[in-house]
Amino acid sequence: MAESLSREIKRALTGWFYPVHYNLERWAYALQRISGIAVTAYFLAHIVETGNVVGGLSVWSVPSQDFASAIWSATFHFLENPFFDTGLIVIGFMLSYHTINGIRLTLAEFGLLQGKPSRPDFPYEPKSFSKAQRAIFWLSVLFAAATAVYALNVFFGFRI
Amino acid sequence: MLLHYATGLGIVVAGGVHLFTVFLTGPYVQNLAFSSVMMVYRNILLAVTLELLLVFVDYHALNGVRIILIEFHQGTTWERGVSWVLAVAGVLLLIYGTRTILIANALA
Numbered sequence: 645m646a647e648s649l650s651r652e653i654k655r656a657l658t659g660w661f662y663p664v665h666y667n668l669e670r671w672a673y674a675l676q677r678i679s680g681i682a683v684t685a686y687f688l689a690h691i692v693e694t695g696n697v698v699g700g701l702s703v704w705s706v707p708s709q710d711f712a713s714a715i716w717s718a719t720f721h722f723l724e725n726p727f728f729d730t731g732l733i734v735i736g737f738m739l740s741y742h743t744i745n746g747i748r749l750t751l752a753e754f755g756l757l758q759g760k761p762s763r764p765d766f767p768y769e770p771k772s773f774s775k776a777q778r779a780i781f782w783l784s785v786l787f788a789a790a791t792a793v794y795a796l797n798v799f800f801g802f803r804i
Numbered sequence: 805m806l807l808h809y810a811t812g813l814g815i816v817v818a819g820g821v822h823l824f825t826v827f828l829t830g831p832y833v834q835n836l837a838f839s840s841v842m843m844v845y846r847n848i849l850l851a852v853t854l855e856l857l858l859v860f861v862d863y864h865a866l867n868g869v870r871i872i873l874i875e876f877h878q879g880t881t882w883e884r885g886v887s888w889v890l891a892v893a894g895v896l897l898l899i900y901g902t903r904t905i906l907i908a909n910a911l912a
Contacts (some may be wrong), residue, residue, distance in 0.1 A: 656876045684865040691858075691901050697841055698907040701900075706910045710813065713838040720836060743816060750809045798832050 671775040672781050676745050679738035686735045693719060729799035733792050740791035744784030748777055811860040818857035825850060847912035851905055859902040866894040873908050 647655070660677055663670040692701075696719040699707045751757050757780075766784070772782035826835055826842055834840060845851050873886045 650878060660834060660872075680865075680868045681872070684869060686866050686898070687861055691897055691904075695900060695904045697838075698904055698911060699846075703907065704903065706907055709911065712911060716838045716841070724833075743819075745818070746812050751805075753809055798827065 667770060667773070668778065669770060669780065672745055672748075675741060676749070679742040679745075682735060682738045683742055686731075686739075687689040693723065726800075734800060736795040737788045737792040741784050741788035744787050745781060748780040748784065751780075752777065808864060808871075811864040811867075814860040815857065815864060818853050818860060821850070821853050823856055842908065842912040845905065845908035848909075851909050855902065855905050858898065858905070862894050862898050862901070866897075867892045 661674055663674045688761075693700060697712065697716050699712045699715045703712075757774055757776040759774040761771060809814075826832065829835060830840075845854075867890075870886055870890050874883050
């Protein structure tokens, strides 16, 4: 290993998650990665959480309705508080951003909405990050913000 | 990587149906009551959609983590190790999630 682990971690964290002084495409990349990790963490918790709808980890055959219902109610009441609701609002933002920006990345992967190659001139804006792609990026931020507002209304009913 | 994009698009569709059933078919708290949740699992089309969503997200999320980890450090041993650990984790998650869907469908 050429690099020590601590140096590798530092390089990764600043390289991935600190897009200051870089262009907008780098911000899109950092946010895509952060939102991906956040939604993955939510997915793991969600699989465990929804597992409780049939009674939890130890249940591997069909349980009684009463047993499953009691476990699920307890789970739902445990999760129904401002802490987890706020978490869901953040996840909603992340998920919406990741979805629309992911569609932009999918289009780019298949060569759609790419700028035409041309001579690099000042101010050296990347041709790959075309106007249409910028528009989709801002659309993803807008959609994410709208989702967060919608989630705020669902969980708190604007009663903060 | 093609699978990463394909599952991503699959999630947009299956995840859309999932969010629709939870948020847009009535009040949120009511939709997550035990009897309402059971109605979702009883509906074979919705249960199949949930299973598809599980498969898509399972692959997409863990492959995403794999991409991050093999970008973090390069090396054959590391890449193989990461891939195997995440593949096993993915299969375990898939088994647990599928168990929930199958038992909930039988219970409902």
